[in-house]
Amino acid sequence: MIPDSLFEIVIPTHYNDQKPISAERHQTFYNYVLLYSNGITISGPMIGHWKNNIGIIQKEEVITVKFTTSNGYAEKIARYAQSLYYQNKIMYYKLSDSVHFV
Numbered sequence: 001m002i003p004d005s006l007f008e009i010v011i012p013t014h015y016n017d018q019k020p021i022s023a024e025r026h027q028t029f030y031n032y033v034l035l036y037s038n039g040i041t042i043s044g045p046m047i048g049h050w051k052n053n054i055g056i057i058q059k060e061e062v063i064t065v066k067f068t069t070s071n072g073y074a075e076k077i078a079r080y081a082q083s084l085y086y087q088n089k090i091m092y093y094k095l096s097d098s099v100h101f102v
Contacts (some may be wrong), residue, residue, distance in 0.1 A: 004038060004068040004099045009092035012082055013045050013061040021085065024064070032080055033065060036073040041066040059081070068099045 011029065014020050033040050044063035052058055069077065074092060082090040 003064075004070060005074070005094050006066060006068055006096040006099050007074045008064050008066045008078075009078055009081060009090065009093055010048060010062050010064055011090070012085055012087065013063060015086055019035060025084065029066070029081060029084055032084075033067050033077055034093055037067040037069045038099075040069055066095065 001023070011026075012021060030040060030042065042063060042065050045061045048060055048062040050058050050060070067074075067077070071094075074094070078090050078092040081087070083091075
């Protein structure tokens with residue numbers, strides 16, 4: 001059995017046209033993550049700053065979701081988020097190589 005790692009993904013609270021993303025859409029994402037994870041922790045909203053493709057800094061409200069899963073499933077979750085939220089890019093990263101529950 002491959003041990004789980006801890007990941008975090010940054011997801012938007014608004015679409016690129018500034019329309020708010022519904023709570024139902026976020027819940028759809030959380031449910032998807034839970035299919036491949038032993039648990040999630042949702043934080044936010046908070047403000048993120050990003051450089052776009054031409055170097056202009058953009059500010060947006062985001063939510064972070066921590067979750068446990070394997071490396072392969074983490075990328076699958078990120079690609080699902082990219083599609084679900086209509087994003088050009090989604091940032092996710094590994095926080096820890098091992099997760100322990102007692």
